[in-house]
Amino acid sequence: MIDRMQVGVVYYPEQWDSARWEADIKQMREAGVTVVRLAEFAWCRMEPAPEKYTFDWLDEVIGLFAQNDIAVILCTPTNTPPRWLTDQHPDVLPINASGMTTHAGVRGHRCFNSISLKYYAASIINQMAIRYGSHPGVIGWQIDNEFWMLDCHCPRCNTTFRQWLIQKYETVSKLNEAWGTIVWSGEYSDWQQVTVPYGGSRFQNPSYLLDFARFQWDMMELFLTEQINTIRQYSKQQFITHNFHTYPPRLNLHQLGRALDVASFDYYPNTDPHKQTTGPYSGALSLDVTRGIKRKNFYIMEQLSGAPGCWFPSWRAPYPGFIRAFTWQAIAKGADKVLHFRWRSATIGAEQFWQGLIDPSNVPGRRFLEFSQLAQEVNRLSPKLIDTTFQHQVAILMSHENMEAMRIQYQSDGFDYYENIKDYHRILTKLGVGCDVIEVGAPLDQYKLVIVPSLYVVNEETANRLEQFAQAGGTVLLTFRSGVKMENNHHIETMLPGYLQKSSGIYVEEYDAIGQSTQAIRDEDGETYTASIWCDIVSLQGAEAIAWYQDEFYSGTPAITCNRVGKGKVYYVATHPDEAYLRKLITRLAKEQHIKYDANLPDGVQIIERFNESNKYLFIMNLSRVDVTVPLESPGYSLLSAEKREKKIELAPYELDILEIPLSSG
Structure with missing residues (x-):
């Protein structure tokens, strides 16, 4: 593992002509990129037919990144099973409570309990781990992509849920007592009567529905740990993570997090000016929630690079300074790696209007320049900040x-x-x-x-x-x-x-x-x-x-x-x-409780403290669209401007500063 803060990008080499790879990677290096994420949706390119593996293209691109001193995080591709797999083994596809199948064509079309999925997932992950588990250019792995509750009602989930209940309750009479099934004449007399909650009504027995959620958490954890165990056979030094998203989730983040080396989050702060009185605070909570999953620093696997779109009407363009400020907010809250989604906006597929750092024209604009400034700052300040900790009360x-x-x-x-x-x-x-x-x-x-x-x-x-x-x-x-x-x-x-x-x-x-x-x-x-x-x-x-x-x-x-x-x-x-x-x-x-607080912080300003043995590092961020003046309790040295700050600091919209304050004075 690389013991430094890193800023990087999500890159999809399989979606671009290979003739562009080298130029893209050189441009990334010049911009300050030190880490990339690859391959989470590339199963069909790595395995175009059952057990026919084609990794030459991935070898080439990982090699190009290594030549440019850019580390790689590889993803297991199980979020998007290829069409040959879903055609030959339809048990891979989830079925909702109304009996409708989630077909291939978007993503996330996989049942966590599918025997076929587990077999072919183990096979390709095994091949990837053999090939890249000790590769010096690969520093870590992301399992799948953005877990969410599937509420799958397929025959396999039905059988597995029943087995899970038998293990938990042992007898039908104990199950009846635990769920209170006497209500509405719902008592079971045989285990075969117990099923997943067909019909999907949210007004069914609440004990039953809570157990169905717990069952899904356990099956997701099993799906996660099976992949981790496969990778760990060949990878001892690389970290393993998963990118949680969209809080609040119905997942049990703490349960899933136990199997990970580090937790990750996909962070898309809202760019709408009408959200600026609430959005930065909601984002702060999301980051604190992510740090709490493992009770230690975390990674951002996707960070906003431009206006999101495609899943919904496009958001407003990020205001100048917005991308930089919210990345620093994530770092201040404990993100040791921040990867921006994505390098270049897509020209094909459903996510064409989810903006990357560079537009399809491939002409760098202000978002790219702002990102480059950010990356250079993080690379320069990483030695001072990487080992700092929080002292929250x-x-x-x-x-x-x-x-x-x-x-x-x-x-x-x-x-x-x-x-x-x-x-x-x-x-x-x-x-x-x-x-x-x-x-x-x-x-x-x-x-x-x-x-x-x-x-x-x-x-x-x-x-x-x-x-x-x-x-x-x-x-x-x-x-x-x-x-x-x-x-x-x-x-x-x-x-x-x-x-x-x-x-x-x-x-x-x-x-x-x-x-x-x-x-x-x-x-x-x-x-x-x-x-x-x-x-x-x-x-x-x-x-x-x-x-x-x-x-x-x-x-x-x-x-x-x-x-x-x-x-x-x-x-x-x-x-x-x-x-x-x-x-x-x-x-x-x-x-x-003698807990220090500041009653005079301007609206939109967030202050975060981190410490090492000799210094306090004060992150002061104006996450608003108005100029602010922030009084300072102690003078400090600005790590960004190399100037001493005395009694106050003035910040323009989405401007920030990081002060180094000796503990003897702070």
Whole structure:
């Protein structure tokens, strides 16, 4: 593995005349490219007929990259099985709940459980690994491309799901109990009656549907690990990754991430000027989520290079500085490699209007020049930044099981688990507070504040861990719809928030799912704010109220509470307050825990800190379309301009700076 930050591109040599390869690669090198991704959609070119392999073209292009000191990441091509495979073995193709087959012609037309797919995938991956597993020009592998939930209902998935359930529950009677199938006369008397959820109604048994999601996560993990095991027979030093995309996914990112050496993400920040008040903050969350998959730095396998299109009407052109700024945002958040999609816009196929760095004319324009500036900067600064780390004191706990369980059963009009996480994360980002987004079961030792939005499905162990964290001096912030379900997706048979009742010091008498309506809340200072989505009506059982509802029949009852637990505190937010109140609440918690924050950051400005033994590196980014002035707490040396920055820094739209500040002064 190359121990440096790298900027590169996604390249499709099979889509271009081979006479262009050498010129393209030389131009990449001159632009500062040090890494490329190849071959994720090239199965038919590598294996044009069953077990007839043609790698000469790939040998040639990898050799050209090696001659130009550009490293290669190879992809396993299983996202696009060739037509000979789907024609001869139609079991490769997924079938949806209505019985319709996903035919070849786009991509992703493969069932993770298909025996034929597994056989031919193992065969070509084995051939690739033999050939390139110790190739000095190949530094890593990407498995498949952009996993998503297929909800496949083919005969093989039906049989495999039943086997998975037999292994989990052993007997039909235990399955009936775990799923509560007595409802609607749904009890099974024989294993053969148990199938995948034909018909696809989202209103089927919620325990059943959650298990079907868990089954798919397990099968995707198996599909992933089988490919990894094949590669590892011949590759010991190359990294293995997968490029997740489009958050929030229905995947269990943490489960799939366990098999990877490093997690990756495909990052396309929105270029629409109307999205600029929210998009940079949503992007910041996506990057923190990706870093949390492995709890370490990650890669970007696809980064915006121009206006996306083809899957939807084309986006707005990226504003000058946009491409550079958002790549630096990804790097600041922990991306050690960033590959831009794509080198040149396609002239053939369905993605012709998803812009690359260079247009089909092959004439470099402003996007290419901006990318070249970026690549040169990263290459120059990599030695200083590559080993820097984060020292975050705040974490948000995120659960894919919670997300799926609440997707299965609506909670209220407008309720969205991930959007609620966004709201809390956005406040932290606006206050300049670094945050890790981690799975519910991750260690909490390094943190002072843990935010746990809507911990809907929860067990006693998790509840005890959060209580112990508070006992030791930490602050836990819980929100409404916590402690509702047990792991089998049954509603808990006690007052909410269930297992969290003791630590929160409250119980929920009833609730009002207000959805898009609003409710007024008043805090201790007599200030009034609005809230929406949900209102838990709580009874104090040791906690004290710090804000109260002002409307409806429960006017005057607690809306936000605080309970002292050992050396720490547990807050319970019984509704979803507006941004003004969330900012005030998070500021209060930061003060109590002596967590540094900046109340004066201009809108659109993000500040990220990274450290080594001697210095703090301060990334200051203006991700907006207006000029800003950012006050500086400590003077620093600009790594980009080689100038000293004293009391403030002025940034034009999408401009940034990186300050080196000795720890003795910062």
